[in-house]
Amino acid sequence: MITANARAVYGPSDPFKATTIDRRDLEPHDVLIEIKYAGICHSDIHTARSEWRQEQYPIVPGHEIAGIVTEVGSKVTKFTVGDRVGVGCMVDSCGECENCRKGEEQYCLKGSTMTYADIDKYGQRTQGGYSTHIVVEEDFVLRIPEGISLDVAAPLLCAGITTYSPLNRWKAGPGKKVAVVGLGGLGHMAVKIAHAMGAEVTVLSQTLRKKEDGLRLGADHYYATSDPETFEKLAGTFDLIINTVSAKLDVNAYLSLLALDGTLVNVGAPAEPMSLNVFSLIGGRRSYAGSLIGGIRETQEMLDFCAEHNIGSEIEVISADQIDEAYERVLASDVRYRFVIDISTMTA
Structure with missing residues (x-):
């Protein structure tokens, strides 16, 4: 031993x-x-x-x-x-x-x-x-x-593979509008990686406290979810939303931000169950998905991608x-x- x-x-x-x-x-x-x-x-x-x-x-x-x-x-x-x-x-x-x-x-x-x-x-x-x-x-x-x-x-x-995998799976890249919910350990990696993939990146955070950081890390836009106008202004906007927070959220509110055929992917894992109204999905042919880390091959791919783009x-x-x-x-x-x-x- x-x-x-x-x-x-x-x-x-x-x-x-x-x-x-x-x-x-x-x-x-x-x-x-x-x-x-x-x-x-x-x-x-x-x-x-x-x-x-x-x-x-x-x-x-x-x-x-x-x-x-x-x-x-x-x-x-x-x-x-x-x-x-x-x-x-x-x-x-x-x-x-x-x-x-x-x-x-x-x-x-x-x-x-x-x-x-x-x-x-x-x-x-x-x-x-x-x-x-x-x-x-x-x-x-x-x-x-x-x-x-x-x-x-x-x-x-x-944190790297947990965010890289859904961004890769749902093809974040040029012409795609990607939102990242939360700018923490997972969220900041999602912003860096989505930006490097060429997507237009928006951070959705409770407050604007980390806005300067978010823009520095690669976000194009930054909104406070504590402001009700955010959900009105951004309704129907995003092709992909990566939810990185480990807290219970109003899933229906975030689904409303998706464009036609958009997907909300949960990578944060709150201890409490979350619920949604099926009409939040039906109305825009939207999808609600989850993603768990990534396989070994994809994890190596992520590491190589991060090295190529100088991401840590x-x-x-x-x-x-x-x-x-x-x-x-x-x-x-x-x-x-x-x-x-x-x-x-x-x-x-």
Whole structure:
């Protein structure tokens, strides 16, 4: 076994504590990664606090992982020691079902294995990137291109692919009007990527507090959703709306902003159920959809796209001892725009 320093939470209202965890010895197709940076995702908070389901503790969160390969198994062909790599939200899938064969492992019909708070094929609970090392099967390791530093690359492994995938799937590009709901960890990546794809980008945020940032990141327009006139002025405007917020919204109001055949895609995952009036869809042949991260192939495509367009996450680097504070600041929308843990600070 390989011993790694980590930060774990032991209950839904407990603070993080320093601990050590065991990583498995390398199988022939495994890669050992020394983690350099790990992003903090809102999903980490939902999971650590058992807001989506009742979790088993302790939990080491973290699925935005960037680091360096330090050892490879005897049959590994994709990576060598010293490679710059990343790990995202999943670390395994069946590899045999129809969805896996299509490169959509996140929709594995037998259930993909999540990077943390899941059970792997060895019967062990997975623990994530708030740790110094991780062992992952090579097919679920991503190559981080030169030109993207590891700290700004880490959030791309969730926030980047979570927004890239629906923008790619619904063909954001020249001639398309795209709105992004929320300018947070996900939203700011959606703005950067949609802009790089050539779309006309509008940010829909509660207030105009971040308007200057939004325009700097690539938005063409910025509106406050707290202003009722916004929904009147923009009715029937957008081809695609990416909803990035993890809060309950008036779905019907946002559907009214879609043009004919437009689509509203949810990538934020609020704990509360949301409802809609079917007439909000029928009237404009509109669609309401969801999207979950992306497959390994598409995630690599996203990383290459970001390298080509010089896109990284806007980050604030913190120490391992600041995780609890960072969680509270995420909930207060007091981060621009992603916290990233410097794993070198993660002493036992």
